[in-house]
Amino acid sequence: MRINVIKAYFKKEVIDLIRNKMIILTYLIPLMILILFGFGIKMEVTHVRTIIIDNDHSKLSLEIINKFSHTKYFDVKVENLTYKEALHKIQTNKADMIIIIPPSFSKNLYKGAQIGVFIDGSFPLRAVTLQGYVEKVLINGFNIKLPIKIENRNFFNESMRDYNAIVPGLFGLIFLVVPASLAAIMIVKEKEVGTIFNFYSAPITKIEFIISKLIPPFLFHSVNIFILLILALYLFDVPFRGNFFIFWIASEIYILISVGIGLLVSIITSTQIAALVLSVVITIIPGFLYSGILMPISSMGKESLIEAHIFPVMYYNHLVYDSFLVGEGFKSGGNILYFFILCAYAVILITLGTLFLKKAIK
């Protein structure tokens, strides 16, 4: 391997990227994804239009109404409606939830009293979340002695902040999609324009070419690790409890995996637009689905669990979530295993790229 070849390509690539303004996209797109998704995805449900029908008019029922009224989660109206009228409110999208307190509720409290809760289930995820809120308010919310009490504590994300749950997950998405498409475009561009002949006809080895072409996108995106980390810590206030070096090295390896995917895409495509579409499609779907943002991997069904294990994003995001929220680091055997799985991915992808790349016209 000769340094001069790598130097030649690196210099050319940097100049080219700056002059054709691609450099803007290299740094703008990760930023946009982080900010748009970071602020855009909300798991928390607030300001639920709630109608409470109090048929009991007791001290207890008033206390219940108070409890619901004094949170940001519910916008409570107490109305005197029949069951049918209330249901109509949900059907016409005038309310999201109805709570009916039956007559003699407080009297029958210890004999098995019931409260009717009706939730608009058109968004199942929201409905389930609401259900949890309601249960919590009803059971733990007021100072009367009940036979049971739910004691729950959320580990790692105690304050239940959305940012803590979402922002770290975006790292796995961004560093899978963006470096892959940049690497693919940078290689395919040479094919599309014809400059690939400079590689074909010069005494350069395939390995020299691949290293020369992958170093620029790799280095450019290495800078993004720090940019995104700073934003996560200071813009989104996500805590960082783990080992910085584990996070950093894992991210570098993950970017290597991504440019490796870009390399493979560039081998089977011959136009920049095809390379872009293909690299985005094959990275963005698993990058989002198996990032752990929407659903924890462990609660997935059998098929999706297998799929999740095929794509590298699961392993990386596990390490990222650990670094931000848990801080176990390499004390956990699972983390070490995942780290080596990532290394294996990088080696396999780039080896495959080297094997399949042809130094000749197809």
Add this chain to the structure above:
Amino acid sequence: MSSKFQALDSKNILLEVKNVSVSYGKKIAIKNASFSLKEKEILGFIGADGAGKSSTLHAIAGVVSFDGEIIYKNYVYYSPKEAEKIKNEISLMPQGLGLVLYDFLTIKEHFDFFRDLRGLKKAMEYETKLLKMAGLYEFQDRLAVNLSGGMRQKLSLILSLLPRPKLLILDEPTTGVDPISRAELWDIVNEMRNNGMSAIISTAYMSEASKMDRILLFDEGEIIAKGTSEELIADIKDYTYEGEMESKECFSFNKRTYCLNSLSLKKTTPTLEGVFFVNALKKSKKPIIFEIPKKNLQMPEIIVKANCLTKKFGKFIADNCINLEFKKGEILGLLGANGAGKTTLIKMLLGLYPIDKGELYLLNKRIKSYEDRIELKSKIGYVSQKFSLYKDLTIKENLDYFAKMHGLSVNETNKKIKDYSEMLGFSEYLNAFPKEVPLGINQRFSVAAALMHEPVVLFLDEPTSGVDTVARSAFWRLLRKLKENLGISILITTHYMSEAEYCDRVVVLKRGIKIVDDEVEKLHKKYPGLDFEEIFLEIYKEKNEN
């Protein structure tokens, strides 16, 4: 490494190619090519697009897999991988205007890149010499994207000379390059040859053959003849007759008729193009006879009249006050270097570009408004560069589409498709896709598509580029027939100067200015004894000095 090679070399042969074949999938690009190259020799590859020239060059340069063997200075290689060892000594400049250049690098940065890529030391003196030879010394800080076609090509050439190759491989370096740059490219190559370099150069221009030491003629994936230009011409002397004729047994082109049977005509010296005709005859190929019924179109004497047409792109003046008169039943040739403003002028006449200044009359009607333009378009048939065909439709479907676009009824359309396909000789290809048929067929059916709505004038933008000689001759006979029997006027642009002989009148543009507008016969009288390529160069030079 190079000294070891030279010690082994004794017979003065630098390169030997033995039975080399290249194929892409099922398609055979070149079959069993065998030839050799001596030191300091310039070998020319001549033939049409798809004849196998590029594939042969790629095989030698080790950038494509091939069957057979290639020996470079006693080193034998059978694959691109084995060719790696000799890539230090060989430079390849692929086909296309400056394809190996990076648009956003300056000339100086290109030198840095190629020097580092090849692991060369900076050789100031040599690099300066190259830059000066190419006339690029003053433009070292200019981005490649801002260079003209000719400059890009010269830059590509000197970059390929940077590693001081023993063997230079140039794939159509002069295609689409203006005549002045063309001459400069040849000067550089000759200079390097004097320093001990050999070269293989492919070209589509027959006129460049005289600059080669030896020539290989390529046709349909085979080498059909080898020798010096004189030898090849001498070989077909017996089959060449003066004048042109229409016959099922003989080909006529450029004032000569080529026939295997003896004719009562006077014999004459053939041109190199004749080799392709004689080869076609020997393969028992027959010329197509176009039968186009006579029609009398009622038309005014002057079809198109342009007064001081001007078109600017920003500060750049593409066409500067061009006057043009285009008469009934005339074939008008529009000539000029790349970027001279030919395509822009055609697009203005067509109504594809708004006119910045000047007046345009079509059939005595002033063309001003959008509605005028629409009407203008229905009177004109247009075949663009590279033919605007839909590659996912069959030829019949393409014709169908063009006819319907002009509002023809189903019956009319079917009749026209049947008539034209028979007249222009492509009825057997109607259900094929454009990609599957030879370029010459595409060219003829593009003309049919342009004729669907019965225009009175036909505009053809470089319709013969890359088409083989035999198909080109057929095409020109077709144009003559269209003109004579249908009374259509034809405006055509071309890079082949020998084709200008077929025009009634030529207009030459240079940097957006009309420098010549004269009948071909009169030009021949003005420059006696010169062929049209020479006349063209002469005119360009004269105007350069002024």
